[in-house]
Amino acid sequence: MSEQHAGQHAGHHAGHEAGAHAAHGDSHYVKVYFTLLALLTVSIIGPMIGIKTVTLITAFGIAIVKAYLVAKNFMHINLTPRFVVYLVTTTLVFMLLFFAGTAPDVMKSSGTNWEKPAWIAAEKAFAAGDIAGASLGARIQESHGEGHSEGHNEGHNEGHSEGHAEGSSEGSSHE
Amino acid sequence: MSARPIATTRSAAGMPTPRLAVWWLIASEIVIFGGILGSYIMHRLAHGIWADYAANTNPWIGAFNTFVLLTSSLSAVLAHQAAERGEGKRAANLLYLTTLGGVVFLCVKAFEWTTEISHGMTITSNTFWSFYYTAAGIHAAHVIAGGIIMLIVAQTAKKNLELHRVEIIGIYWHFVDLVWIFLFPLLYIAK
Numbered sequence: 001m002s003e004q005h006a007g008q009h010a011g012h013h014a015g016h017e018a019g020a021h022a023a024h025g026d027s028h029y030v031k032v033y034f035t036l037l038a039l040l041t042v043s044i045i046g047p048m049i050g051i052k053t054v055t056l057i058t059a060f061g062i063a064i065v066k067a068y069l070v071a072k073n074f075m076h077i078n079l080t081p082r083f084v085v086y087l088v089t090t091t092l093v094f095m096l097l098f099f100a101g102t103a104p105d106v107m108k109s110s111g112t113n114w115e116k117p118a119w120i121a122a123e124k125a126f127a128a129g130d131i132a133g134a135s136l137g138a139r140i141q142e143s144h145g146e147g148h149s150e151g152h153n154e155g156h157n158e159g160h161s162e163g164h165a166e167g168s169s170e171g172s173s174h175e
Numbered sequence: 176m177s178a179r180p181i182a183t184t185r186s187a188a189g190m191p192t193p194r195l196a197v198w199w200l201i202a203s204e205i206v207i208f209g210g211i212l213g214s215y216i217m218h219r220l221a222h223g224i225w226a227d228y229a230a231n232t233n234p235w236i237g238a239f240n241t242f243v244l245l246t247s248s249l250s251a252v253l254a255h256q257a258a259e260r261g262e263g264k265r266a267a268n269l270l271y272l273t274t275l276g277g278v279v280f281l282c283v284k285a286f287e288w289t290t291e292i293s294h295g296m297t298i299t300s301n302t303f304w305s306f307y308y309t310a311a312g313i314h315a316a317h318v319i320a321g322g323i324i325m326l327i328v329a330q331t332a333k334k335n336l337e338l339h340r341v342e343i344i345g346i347y348w349h350f351v352d353l354v355w356i357f358l359f360p361l362l363y364i365a366k
Contacts, residue, residue: 024256025256026253026256029249029252029253029256030249033245033246033248033249036245037242037245040238040241040242040245043359043360043364044234044238044364047234047364047365047366055364055365059360059364059365060360060365062360063356063357063359063360066356067353067356067357070248070349070352070353070356071349071353073252074248074251074252074345074349074352075346075349075350075353080190080194080198081188081189081190083188084190084195084198087198087199087202088198088201088202088205090202091202091203091205091206091209092205092209094206094209095205095206095209095210095213098209098210098213099213099216099217102213102214102217103217106214106217106218106221107217107220107221
């Protein structure tokens with residue numbers, strides 16, 4: 001068999017295995033594309049309303065729908081052998097395990113016999129609008145040098161001077 | 176006559192080996208991007224102030240790039256369809272179009288990053304910007320890799336050779352698009 005032939009054969013073989021998508025025709029994919037564009041528009045307009053729930057649904061809910069449409073219609077995951085779906089699902093489950101295992105440490109500032117450095121308190125104070133408290137927290141950390149000092153000092157930096165000039169923001173920059 | 180590699184002719188596990196390989200690749204990529212996005216989400220939820228940092232990103236630029244990637248995904252899947260019909264030349268042209276989408280995406284990204292860096296928002300500014308540049312940077316690296324591979328595939332496809340590769344690179348490209356679908360709301364919308 002010539003190489004060209006072999007290539008074509010392999011192409012056809014792959015095509016027939018994937019099966020139904022060949023029968024869809026180009027118009028099917030164009031329809032899916034316009035659906036994706038419509039969803040993109042909604043995901044942009046939704047957050048403009050300013051309601052948190054609407055933002056979550058339109059931004060992240062729609063992202064999941066778009067991802068499903070791409071995986072199903074463009075990647076044809078539904079036409080692959082079942083074990084591919086299991087494979088992908090397994091990696092997603094690993095991702096969730098990673099999240100569940102590390103999120104408590106990242107997202108909580110204290111627990112049994114442990115407490116996060118002062119910069120977290122500084123950040124909370126800043127978030128609550130207590131600029132003085134935030135600056136104080138940052139200064140406490142600097143004076144105690146809790147292992148974050150190097151970045152911390154720079155952290156008050158240039159990048160975010162607008163709106164966060166007080167340096168309270170810097171604290172948040174270093175975990 | 177040179178022998179063809181087994182990987183391109185064998186159909187293991189009920190599907191052609193190249194397609195199996197690309198799905199394995201995608202599975203490993205999910206862990207990479209999943210780790211980055213998962214870390215970003217937990218830090219974003221833990222640090223309310225990140226909303227203020229995120230306010231500096233331009234949602235219109237992000238939206239435009241989403242539009243570009245979705246459009247390039249359409250041309251990639253249409254290239255696959257053309258390859259299925261044995262129309263190698265059309266498949267190659269559609270792959271070139273897809274690569275052009277990748278180039279536009281990267282140009283917009285370069286403009287965006289230049290603006291942000293010139294305003295002092297660099298990868299060392301704080302953890303938010305570290306995540307921002309790392310996530311978007313790794314994604315951009317995938318766009319570059321996909322574009323290069325697509326050009327190589329298009330070269331053979333236009334001669335009506337190795338048409339099965341059109342589907343394989345297409346699956347990879349859709350995955351790159353899919354990652355951006357999640358990066359867009361995380362980095363540009365949630366403020």
